[in-house]
Amino acid sequence: MHGIGSDSEESVPGAPESTLYSFLGRLSAALAGSFNARAVWQLRRQIEYQSHLIRRAEAVLANTEIFERASVAAHMGVWQCELPSERLVWSNGTYDLFGLERRSGIVRSDILRSYSDESLARLEKVRAEALEAGTGFGLDAEIHDPAGGTRWIRISATVERENGEPVRLFGVKQDITEEKQLFERMRYLAGHDVMTGLANRTRFQARFAELCEPGGPGGVLMLIDLDDFKEVNDTFGHALGDECLVEFARRLSALCQSAELVARIGGDEFAVLFGPAVGPQRIEAVAQRIIAAAEAPMNCSGRVFRIGASIGYAFTNGGAPAAVFTKADEALYAAKAAGRCAISSCDTTRRRMTAGDR
Known part of the structure; x- marks a missing residue:
């Protein structure tokens, strides 16, 4: 490799001798020797090239730092x-x-x-x-x-x-x-009643349809409607009425922990889906406990009052969802017609005597 003053070979930018340390060595040698126009020209080229490399390095470092800050943010x-x-x-x-x-x-x-x-x-x-x-x-x-x-x-x-x-x-x-x-919250809201935390009507309908599918597991649909709830809203206001719904939902959930689904499907209307293992006697027993829970005193915002509940239910028995729901709904209306706190299936209707009736 020839020195900086050699006429036989030019320095090629980017070659090994173009490193900063090599460049500084050549610069020192040129300053120590006699004036050489070609050496000065080569040094000027090298200075320009090294400046270019430094600017590029500075830009890369600046961009790297910007990227780091942006990515952390x-x-x-x-x-x-x-x-x-x-x-x-x-x-x-x-x-x-x-x-x-x-x-x-x-x-x-x-x-x-x-x-x-x-x-x-x-x-x-x-x-x-x-x-x-x-x-x-x-x-x-x-x-x-x-x-x-x-x-x-x-x-x-x-x-x-x-x-x-x-x-x-x-x-x-x-x-x-x-x-x-956010996604989990949206998914929760898509399937739950915001006020009570129970399943909403959309989720209820989807699960109900699964139970009623041909060859599906089958089960029981129970519909519950609160008695005297309108009077609570009219007397004490909707805010206290909402508290009442939340408290009843809590009681209902506690009594139906083995159910497939507990849902609020309307203002003061609730639905419970039971699996195929639940027979008539057990359904009757659960219904009686739900009515007793509804009758227990409600204490909301310092006010104590009583409500009640009427219940209608129907077994799926391979029927279509709409047909089964109609049967349970008709049983609920029969329970309502029988008086406060009644239980009805598609075959029978019974009225539960309360303390006020005796």
């Missing part, structure tokens, strides 16, 4: 896993997702302990499939940080291959805990 991070060593390289945002100190030397086997059992099983499955096929994968996973918190993260991964063999996995991990909570 967005609760996401970049990750890389080298194969077959399984060595992990994480950005700061990824450390933060797992609640870990930002450091090097993290071990994948240790990180896997952060995943819930179900999420870990799914992760290992889709990861193995992706490495086999050479494709990427996406996965929502539940993790637990050292402080005991639980998060949901969305993992996206790409497989890099060389000569047909996977050599690297890389991608992004993002905190989706709030998104998951």
Whole structure:
């Protein structure tokens, strides 16, 4: 390799001698020797090139810092896993997702302990499939940080291959805990009555249809309508009426813990679905306990009052949902017609005598 003043070979930007240390050595030699126009020209080219490299490095560093700040603010991070060593390289945002100190030397086997059992099983499955096929994968996973918190993260991964063999996995991990909570809340609201927490009419109809499917399990539909509830609303107001509904829903749920579903399907109308193992005698016993619970004094906002309940029920017996519901509804109306606190099936109607009747 010739010196800076040689006429036989030009320095090529980007070649090994173009490193900063080589450049400084050549600059020192040129300053120590006699004036050489070609050497000065080469040095000027080298200075311009080195300045260009420095500007590019500064831009990369600035962009890297901006990306790090943005990813941390967005609760996401970049990750890389080298194969077959399984060595992990994480950005700061990824450390933060797992609640870990930002450091090097993290071990994948240790990180896997952060995943819930179900999420870990799914992760290992889709990861193995992706490495086999050479494709990427996406996965929502539940993790637990050292402080005991639980998060949901969305993992996206790409497989890099060389000569047909996977050599690297890389991608992004993002905190989706709030998104998951919102989704679960929306799903809950889609199937539950907001006031009482019981199943709503939509969820009731779906489960009822399953019980009535041809060849399905079958069961019993019980409809419950509160007695004297309108008077409560008219006398004490709707706010206290709502408290009354919530309290009755609590009592009903406690009595029907073995039921398939307990639902509020209207203003003061409730429905309970029982499975096929529940026979007529048990249904009658449950109905009697529900009426007794409805009659027990209600204490809402410091006011004590009484209501009652009427019940109608019908066995599915392979009937269509609409037909079974009609039978139970007719039995409920028969119970209402018989007087306060009555129980009716499609075949019989009985009135339960209360303290006020005797």
